[in-house]
Amino acid sequence: MGAIRFDNVGRVYGGKQGSVEALKGVHLDIADKEFMAVVGPSGCGKTTCLRFVAGFDQPTSGTVSVDDVRVTSPGPDRAVVFQQFALMPWKTVRGNIELGLRNNGIARAERDDRIERILALMNLTSYADAFPHQLSGGMQQRVSIARAYVLDPDVLLMDEPFGALDAQTRVVMQEELVRLARRNPRTVMFITHAVEEAVYLADRVAVMARQPGRIKEILDIRSVREAERWDEHEKIEDVMDLESFVHLRTQIWRSLRQEKAMEIA
């Protein structure tokens, strides 16, 4: 459950200076429980694509579907994690995590049970009664991820979730997300500007180009990760040192650099 399909998707924005073709002919299949990272230059339409899957916006041509059902509005099968943590400042960690469960009509006993489990899984149990302002950025983002995961969505949509974190916290969160995603797999669409992050986390990486926004190429990371046993390394830096990792990272960098060069030319 949770297979995403972009079928010949386009998006045109109308404006005072005429219309802008933000996306054109986007075809993308993300399999059930696959972790797909999306990278590309600023303005290539990454967020627009994610908003379609979330049901916040609609393509002007083509269709976006989840499990063969066209997406026309948000739904409990899809949860979104943004760069800005968007926690309710007047609610505790527990209260923030509980909110979505309440909105989905989950009964009290089950709510409590699910909250306890996700707090433990995300190492948040001792912070359950803290308020967001008492937490570091990394902790706040951990709460945002817990809030999304607790809903048990088929699809997790993440838009630069670690973009606002400092470099060390970001690494810790990447390692945690890998652990979570391997233990509790979901279909994930993960937007990032950080190429290493994409290679470390994803099963496949989609590289986008701009003007108009489109998918330029898709790289398979999982086959290399499995063949080279990346998951046996606990620390991200040990994976990043591997020749197979460096090779994939360089390949994506080259692809992105070509885009930049065409932009400047």
Ligand SMILES: Nc1ncnc2c1ncn2[C@@H]1O[C@H](COP(=O)(O)OP(=O)(O)OP(=O)(O)O)[C@@H](O)[C@H]1O
């Ligand atoms: N509401 C809107 N009205 C007009 N143009 C828009 C609107 N939203 C997005 N765009 C345009 O669509 C294009 C794609 O935007 P989008 O935010 O999806 O790109 P992005 O790849 O996520 O960029 P970034 O990496 O900078 O976040 C851009 O040219 C942007 O200016």
